[in-house]
Amino acid sequence: MRESLTLGVLGGMGPAATLDFLAKLQAYTPAERDQDHIRVLVDINPKVPDRNVPGSGAGAVLAEMAGALQGAGADVLAIACNTAHAHAALIQRASGLPLIDMIETGARAARETGAMRAGVLGTKGGIRLYREYLAAQAMSPVVLSPERQEAFMEVLYRIKAGDLGDDVRTAMKAFADELVSQGAEVVVAGCTEVPLVLRQDDLRVDFVDPGDLLARRCVAICLGYEPVPQALGA
Structure with missing residues (x-):
């Protein structure tokens, strides 16, 4: 068995979502012993x-993190945060490493459901990214009204604060139902906190969890079952 690639993960945005992603990486790896992971x-x-704050300086910090991961031995990168993909180019330039793109993965999966209109539950920055990638898949995004988007962000920050209770779950399901009522044929979790409180069983249309799909792709790429994405500028 050939040696697997080392994955570098930019995480902590937020910590619970990163731990969920890492648990999925472990679960999806076909392993019979520690060394198989x-x-x-x-x-x-x-x-x-x-x-979500313009000019916050997040890009520079993420670029520094990526460079450090490369220096530590990472061969390929993943970002356990949708919105942070706005800095994907900077992250790749700083590290010189290819990135397994979660936004691309999610948009492609949405198209593979056969849907033409995808509802996106995410931050404003995440929605902008999905709008671009969905357009490349000949799909149209369905989003919340400005007032409901503000309400979504309030619920999102409650999740980041550790609230995974019934009120939060009910609110998230209501947001998803609104998108479906507006014509969404599939709902995309455009923020990694969304799947912490929302599941396929909550919806009457397909539910795409890009973080889950990213974990599967990371395993496949690192084990050589799928080609490594081309590095920026390669």
Whole structure:
């Protein structure tokens, strides 16, 4: 068996979502012993400035994290945060490493459901990214109204604060139902906190969890079952 690639993960945005991603990496790896698992270098850095605040300086911090992961031995990168993908180019330039893109993964999976309109539950920055990637898949995004988007962010920050209770779960399901009522044929978890409180069983349309799919792709790529994405500028 050939040696697997080492995965570098930029995490901590937020910590609970990163731990959920790492648990999925472990669960999806076909292993009979410790040595069969892939090596993962992860920077769980909750000190990254808020990606939802313009000019916060998050890009520079993420670039520094990526460079450190490369220096520690990472061969390929993943970002356990949708909104942070706005800095994907900077992260790749700083590290010189290829990135397994969660936004691309999620948008492609949404298209593979056969849907033409995808509801996106995410931050404003995450929605902008999905709008671009969905357009490349000939799909249209469905999003919450400005007022409901503000309400979504309030619920999102409650999840980041550790609230996974019934009220939060009910609110998230209501947001998803609104998107479906507006014509969404599939709902995409455009923020890694969303799947912590929302599941496929909560919806009457397909539910795409890009973080889950990213974990599967990371395992496949690191074990050589799927080609490594081309590095930026390669």
